Amino acid sequence: MRQRIRYLSSPPSFVSFAAVGGREEGQGPLGPCFDHLDPSDRFGQTSWERAEGEMGRIALNFALKKASLSPQQLSVLFAGDLQNQCVASSGGLYSFGIPYIGLYGACSTCTEGLLSLSVWLSEQADRQDVMGAAVTTSHNCAAERQFRQPIEYGGQRPPSAQWTATAAGAFILGSREGDVRITEVCPGKIVDGEISDATNMGAAMAPAAVDTLLTYMQQSGRAPSSFDAIVTGDLGAVGTSLLQEMLLEEGIDVRQNHLDCGNLLFDSERQDVHSGGSGCGCSASVLATHILPALMRAEMKDVLFLSTGALMSTSSVQQGEHIFGIAPLIRIQRF
């Protein structure tokens, strides 16, 4: 069988990370853990699109400041967002002057970036102290405008709909040894769940997460119970129950330690998010505010992290095409 897991010979470590969020993210259970929150969601900008880019800039600035680094010390930057042609990342991050590789993986961008960056750094491990960053942002208003309706348009969302997070996460990784490292990566396959309903993204992405997790468990020979947490990106309530059931039927029980960022970022009791959070900033900010701090404090030691993405465009949805899912995976370990 084709080997999908890549074991990183010299696993890069997390040097620093930061998360930025909007008002709703601040009101959620992880609100106090964000580095920067803007209750106006505007981040001092004149458009939602610019705000999305600015969030990435602020997040990377915080991550640099926390580790007392200057942009010149980073040799590569992997970044992506939810806007057409990834303009939020290019517009927001150009001022750093870091060599840049733009990514598009829909809501899976955070893991896609960390996967690419960790492989990049692992290749250079013979040289001391090579560092790079991965930045992911999404903005609710920019996404609503691009994918759905004008923001002021009055409409009801069905219970399966998810809420695009106004959030960004920035991660700086280095080739030197550290406590928390990315040790294994496993890219996702493009999976067709034959869904064309854009208001049920969890259902469109769950089969991709199932595919990646099944492959990972088979090829690594590990059981779900050997991890402190198996964290999916933004399956939401609907996608989570689909994932758990489908994995159980394959003999893999993740119900004990499965977490979903879409369920963690917002409080579904107090916040009208319906099925949960989504958007590439969702998994990025939950990783930076919840998962990585837990690894740093040694509350967790071994985590599988897979952001899930729904690959589609407004045209593809209107033309009735299927919404493909993808779920790249990284294994984060504490040493």
Place this chain on the structure above:
Amino acid sequence: MKNEPYTSRIRRHTPPSPTKKNCLFAFLIGGGICFAGQWLLYLYEALGATRDDASTLVTVTLIFLSALLTGIGVYDRIARVAGAGTLVPVTGFANAVVSPAIDTKQEGFILGVGAKIFTVAGPVILYGVLCGAVYGVLYSVILWFV
């Protein structure tokens, strides 16, 4: 279970819309807008307008109020509860015109507001006028024969 079609599996896992609650609010709020419109009509008539003019003024007033509520960001909050109750009345049509206008301001007043103002409401105007034209042709043909 394992061979269950994915679509039926999704249906099992997706919570249904709270239809009873939605319908109740749609009825109360949608009905309320019509009720308010009717009394506005009486008001304009009392002020001396003819029935036709009063009816037109009601439409204009409701469109104005909807535009105002949309502008201050309240209409979409009411709509989240009211559902079809704020969609079906003419206020919903106004919201569908005003919301892209505000939204596309960033792209400029010609290619943004100007070009995109009917992105949501366009279908209503197209099919309204289209049906009207079809009726007009049929009606002319009938008149011709009668």
Place this chain on the structure above:
Amino acid sequence: MFLSMMTTSLLAFAVGGGLCVVAQLLIDKTALTPARILVLYVSFGVLLGAVGLFEPLVSLVGCGITVPLVGFGGNIARGVREAVLEQGLLGALSGGFTAAAVGCAAALLFGYLAALCFRGQPKRIS
């Protein structure tokens, strides 16, 4: 006088609310999107006007039928009929827009003014 006004306005409430409930059921129970439902309502309004049911309904329930988008369609039908009677086949083209003119112009004008005066507010969920 007051009694008949009250009856009409309550009928307006019931019929207008009822039309909204039908639309809500279509949204919740079928795959129809709101845009399609509105198109359906406008076309239905034209049909009501074409078969001559719209005007009697207006005198019975007033705003219960004129305020929902069905009324937009009904108005178009009326405009077309009057224009056809006046100018023949050409009226099929001019009548619809004439009847829809006030509603469309008002929405466009206020939409433009709103774009001048307001900026978008983010959606809130808590």
